[in-house]
Amino acid sequence: MKRKFITVVIPSIIIASLLSSCTNTSNSTAAKATKVSSLKDQYIKASLPSKNPEKAKNRKDTFIAAISEPGGVFLPYFYDNGWDGNATDPIFPSLVSTDEKGNPIADLAEKWDISSDNLTYTYHLRKRLKFSDGSPLTSDDVAFTLTLLDDPSYSGSFDISTCYIKGSTDYKNGKATSISGIAVVDPLTIKITTEKINPLNLTRLGGQVLSKAYYGKDYKKGNLDYLKSLYSRPLGAGPYKLDKYIPGQEIRYTANENYYKGKPKIENFIFKVTSKDTNLQLFQTGEIDSDSFSTDKDTVDQLENLGFANIRISTVSDYGFVYMNNKKPYLKDKNVRQALIYGLDRQKIVDVAYKGYGEVANVPTSPLVLSYTTDGINSYKFNPEKAKKLLEDDGWRLNSNGIREKNGQKLKISYLTSKNTDQTIPIAKENYKALGIDFEPEIMDFNTLVEKLNKGDYDLAAVRTSGLVDPNDSVEEFSSKKTSENVSGYFNPKVDELISEGVNTLNVKKRKAIYKKLYKELSDDPPVILIDYRKGLKAWNSRIKGMENDNFAGVSSTNLSKLKIEN
Template sequence: MKRLFSAVLSFIVFAGLFTACTEPSSNQNNSGKELNKSQIEILQAANPEKLPQAAKDRKDTLIVGTTAPQGTFNPIYSGSVYDSRVCSLIFDGLINNDAEGNPIPHAAEKWDISQDGKTYTFYIKKGIKFSDGKELTAEDVAFTFTAMCDPNYDGPRTDAVMYLEGYEEYNKDKENKVKEVKGIKVIDPYTIQFTLTEAQAPAIWNFGYGILPKHYYGFEKGNIQKLKDLFLKPMGSGAYVLKNYKAGQEVVFEKNPDYWKGAPKIKTIVMKVTNANTVVQELTAGNVDIDAVGKPEMVELIKQAGFLDIYSYPANSYGYIGLNLRDEKFKDKKVRQALMYGLDRKGFINAYYKGNGQVCNAPVSPVSWAYTDEINTYEYNPDLANKLLDEAGWVKGEDGFRYKDGEKFTIHWMTYTGSKYVESLIPILKDNWGKLGIEVIPELMEFGTLAEKVYDKREFEMYNMAWSLAIDPDPSGIFAFAQDVPGGNNSVGWRNEEAENLMKRGLSEFNQEKRKEIYKQWLKIANDDLPYLFLGYNKDNVAVSCRVKGVNPSPYIDWTYDIQNVEIIDIE
């Protein structure tokens, strides 16, 4: 439901877990795989009295460490988890999810689903107001989803609207003859109806994106640039409003005293930019109240501080290397498989995570009900890697490097600064692939710059990021053909007809066991054809100051969840 990423992560697909059933019905609210709470370890602060004076003196301000947001503060455009967290403070969607991954009402007090599974009717709560005092109505919801259907919309949310009735007619209409999307119907000020061309199991999760006020963002069809012009001046109905943004430094929010769920208990929130080199110091000095902590040795330092609670749980995410499959040298599957066999992923994961991670071989997390281990594990095998490269026509020259048609096998690897993960991966990858005869040239840059090059401009040969995944395992929001556009999630350009058809089947199957079998077939294709070079899974470790109460992170929720109820207490 959010495009999240964490210290090593990059983007997510908006989706969530839908019920396993033969027919959809009203307010379905069951998770396909209940969260195993025993997997969540909570280490309580041993010595709260050690809380630094700097934190004690900060009575009404919560400071949260973050990787730098890109400044795309619009829920239908936000591309990183950090921008999405900004949006979650400012905007409200029709639905949300609970800690177990069930869809729950939010701006909509309830919803109905027709017997054929194609029509969703939402009943909006009365009295919800945007931060300028104007009431949120069905017209604002219709405007938000119509914007995602616009012919010039170039954000990553197309998968949320592409199956609406009338989407194609509206989206392909460049002459402004089609004035509305047939499948979006305002019934009255507090009731809105969405009709799909076909029933889809995870469709409920398409309705969690933050609602844009029409009176503020309104634009003529085709002139969607207005939304982009307001990225840094967002307005929503959320618990907080944006007060200040300093790129690469911080985002400052003040509470919305008229928030419809109740005035937030904390006046000011600051998202402060940290990195692997500063996070421990910022946390232990009391300068930051909440932040993700990566390596186990960092966790030990946090424990020693004594005043920080630590939440540890399996991450609903995976790390990967993306290759531009439009590039001739990566089009051959044998080359991609050789790169997998030729990288000691297990050695890297064990060395970096020290028992808190495992090798990933397919694009789904072990916390998902769709996970399977009945796939190729690509154990480190340099001999097989060399054989595959030979078969692909990449031959070693006298200088030890591989060549094909006179071209040296060189990979320019774009990655991001301020990451211990990246710093650890670079020498291993260069060494392993260097022994295969491949020259690797790392090019480090700020994360926001990397994201722009990869997703918007698609100007790269190779990059590494990680997906923080949604609750529902539907992979189409990342890998569908429709996402292979500038700004879309399929930045690598993976196009596999069989995989595409299986994704469509998975969307339309409501029986979870049958759906799981479809995704098992899909995962086997992904594991063989390798849209990505998969790296690893890890545990998330989130440090929370003992002065902060009401934050309970888990695989499906983060610190922004029910932020209006989070509070700061005095520690003597």
């Protein structure tokens, strides 16, 4: 499982690997896409592949896809930057992966068994699995990975405690030298016994696998600092292995001859760092083969007129939002947080940003997720007068300069963003000035923004989620028990209880009912400002074959090996 990664406001690429934490219970509605805006999903096939630019045609053994701002932590479970998740995915496959609709599919594990009480998971690994250095991948490596995540010094975003592995707590607290619920049956079989049901456990327990020989060589319980030296030197069993990382420019990979599906047909793969200002030009000239673009008619027309571009317009399983730092004294009161939502013209932001390809979000999940509902949810339609009243009721009075004050403190709020053309800034400036709020935007690189979020050094911060499949994906961080993930500092005991209930049953109907209650509570006591759902616009060079049937124009470990180049 990967946490809800923090991504930029309009990411260059969201790949299928980010769709995690799903189970069969999550699939009944995953394929029933609720349309964002009145526009239908579209797939536009290249009309004139012969118009391919020479730069692309001459690149016969290299596929170049776009990425935004990787931070260089290329180790699963240890990065905060979601782009690092994208970067590690070609290197590290999972026991159980997911298809483009979120259904679990076999990867390193050829099959699995789940006990009748849904508490014991037995994974059967494929024969002759190898890491890229030729060393064998066995169930010992799986056991090591899970043990590493249960180490008392582990502080990453993967919360293994919610998997409820038997003996996990005793191991972490030093009462046991091993985890009793993890049993290596033989080199190809591992059995994991849990104490409570969690509908996410199939993929959480069956996640990406780390080499015990490589990552465990210097392992000592209680000290994981040694792993930092390996962040830039990853060793995995995926279709590609890292060749070179050039910060701010690109990540280069070469095909892994030891990959269990066989060496990929494309010898070299590159993630090239692009920006909204340059990505269309780079695609037009053939310098990149795949990217995501601003979703608007002009861009669609430009891509279509190229002739060599395959284009997909589809609802993206994510949402954009603005963190509110609930630990700040002036944001602790829900009246102020509600006022910030009522007082912001979110519809205007969506109209400017997506030009008919988006809609205002009012529920913290994707319209594609089974739990999605707006029944009984406050839509927070733009209402400056209501926002003013909420602030007045909370004691914030206008001073002689038109700025609200309370107990001698001015209502001065910073806003962090990593996007130079963030459409929220001019609209929020105007809207919040009218309310008497001193709004101060600050644009910074994405990795600095993530660092400030993790430190709690912000008031407001604009981000997106990664791909969402299970209802829990986007809400678990609002639990006060998730200290490493709860960057908003939100605290609501009722929300804590409902989040826990949501992953303690496999019954889809019951889960829907729980999340309906949860969304209502999160609406009444909002931890964040929800902004938008959107259509995504992806295009790839028609010479790259194998991406046509993938709704996410896939650049993940499960489908990179399927790609080939045909000029």
